[in-house]
Amino acid sequence: MKWIVVVLIAVIALAGVVTYMAPASGQADGDASPIYGITIPPGYRDWKLIAVKHLTIGNKADQLRAQLGNDIAIKAFKEAKVPFPDGSIIAALHWTRVLSDNDTKVIAGQFPGAQSFVIGSAVNVQFMVKDSKKYASTGGWGFADFANGKPGDRKLHETCFPCHAPAADHDFFFTHYAA
C-alpha cells in the first residue's frame, strides 16, 4: 500500500513538469507549440515580474508587455547569471496599449498634459523554456507563442530562434531585470 502512495506522489510531482514539456515530436497536439512541443505552463500568470516594455510597429501594433519568470529564472536574473539553468521558463505577456480617458482626466487635473495608457486586451503570450539537451539546436531554448490559448503555426515558430540569436551573449534573452 505504502509504495502505491509513494508512486502516486511521484506521479503528481512529475505532472507539473510534464504538462508543459510535451515531447518535441513534431506531432504536437493542438495545444502544444509546433517544433518545440510546449504547452502553457500552469500558473504562469502568478510568476514574478522581470520587466515591462512598450513595442510599436508603425501603426500596425502598439503593445504594453510584461516579462515574468518562474522561480528558477528569477533567481538567475537576480544573480545576473547566464546561461540560465535548465528548468528556467520565461513568459512574455503582450497586450494592446490604449489611452485611458478616465485615468487621463484624473491625472491631468494634477499634472496638466498627462496621458495615461493602459492595457486594452490580450494579444498573445510567449514562453521560452530552457532545456539544454532537448533544445540543444536552438541555444538550449524551446519557444511557444499562444493567442487565445491556441499555439501559433509552424511558420511562426520558425521565426523565434533566429530573432533571439543576436542576444547570444545573454543566453538569447533580450530583457534585463528591472531593479
Added chain:
Amino acid sequence: MKWIVVVLIAVIALAGVVTYMAPASGQADGDASPIYGITIPPGYRDWKLIAVKHLTIGNKADQLRAQLGNDIAIKAFKEAKVPFPDGSIIAALHWTRVLSDNDTKVIAGQFPGAQSFVIGSAVNVQFMVKDSKKYASTGGWGFADFANGKPGDRKLHETCFPCHAPAADHDFFFTHYAA
C-alpha cells in the same frame, strides 16, 4: 526556556507586519511616509503582477509602470472584489521609458518600423496599504511614495488621496487586473 522560544517566534512573525506599518503618529521616522507612517514592505518586488501602464506628462515625464500586489490584494483582484480586505497592499513601480537601440535593431529586421521601448531607470515606488480603521479618513488606505528608498515629503503625500478619490467606486484604485 520553551516560552522564550515561543515569544521569539512571535516577535519575528510580527516584525514582518510591524516594519511596514509604523504608527501614523505624524512623527514618522526618516524611512516612513509622512501622514501615513508606511515603510517599504519587505519583498514587494517579488509580488504578483496586477497590470502595466505607460504615463506621459508632456515632455516632462515618460514612464513605464507596473502594479504589483501582495497575496491578499491579488486574491481580491482575481475575484473582482471591492472593497479590498484589510492587509491588502499594492505597489506601483515607475521607471523611465527609453528607446532600446539594440532591441529595435533586432526586431525591425523582422518587423520593419518596429520600435522597442524598455525601462531606463527607477523613478519612484508607491504603496497603498489597506487598513480600514487606521486610515478611515482616507478611504481606508494609507499611502507612501519613495524615491531612492527615501519617502517624499508631507506636501507630496497630501496629494495622494485627493487624486485617488475619483476612483471611489472601485475602492480608490484605478488599475484593473490584466487578464
